[in-house]
Amino acid sequence: QVQLVESGGGLVQPGGSLRLSCAASGISISRYKMGWYRQAPGKERELVATINKFGITANADAVKDRFTISRDNTKNTVYLQMSGLKPEDTAVYYCKLTNDVGYANWGQGTQVTVSS
Numbered sequence: 001q002v003q004l005v006e007s008g009g010g011l012v013q014p015g016g017s018l019r020l021s022c023a024a025s026g027i028s029i030s031r032y033k034m035g036w037y038r039q040a041p042g043k044e045r046e047l048v049a050t051i052n053k054f055g056i057t058a059n060a061d062a063v064k065d066r067f068t069i070s071r072d073n074t075k076n077t078v079y080l081q082m083s084g085l086k087p088e089d090t091a092v093y094y095c096k097l098t099n100d101v102g103y104a105n106w107g108q109g110t111q112v113t114v115s116s
Contacts (some may be wrong), residue, residue: 001107002026004095007109012085016114020080022095022107032074033098035081038091040111045094062076063089085114 008020020036035050049059049069057069068082072079078095095107 002097004097004105004107006093006095006107006110009093009112009114011113013116014114016080017087020082020093020095020110020112022078022080023085024074024097027097027105028073029071029078031071031077031096034069034071034078034098034099035098036067036069036078037096038089038093039092039094039109040088043057043091048093055109071111082112085112087114090114091114 003025005023006020008018010018012018012060031053033050036048037045038048039045047060048063049057049067051069051071053056059067068081070079091111092109092111094109097105
């Protein structure tokens with residue numbers, strides 16, 4: 001059974017930093033594309049960043065140059081380093097694994113709140 005567990009969220013002041021982690025079990029992430037998504041209250045879930053099995057990354061324009069996605073296949077974990085946080089980054093952040101046939105597994109999410 002595939003499980004994705006996010007951690008690292010919390011309350012941070014504008015301009016601050018956080019690092020989110022997504023630990024996978026029941027599957028080796030090394031073969032798959034991984035992604036971070038977020039959903040703010042009253043809004044649809046949106047893509048934040050992805051990293052494929054070759055380590056090639058892509059960021060949404062809203063977080064470009066502020067967020068960095070990375071993976072450590074030896075730890076079966078994906079990270080999202082967030083800096084220069086803004087109030088509009090407040091959301092629940094979700095980790096996603098997409099398998100070879102396009103099926104997606106999601107984590108339960110971790111809350112990030114940016115506020116002074």
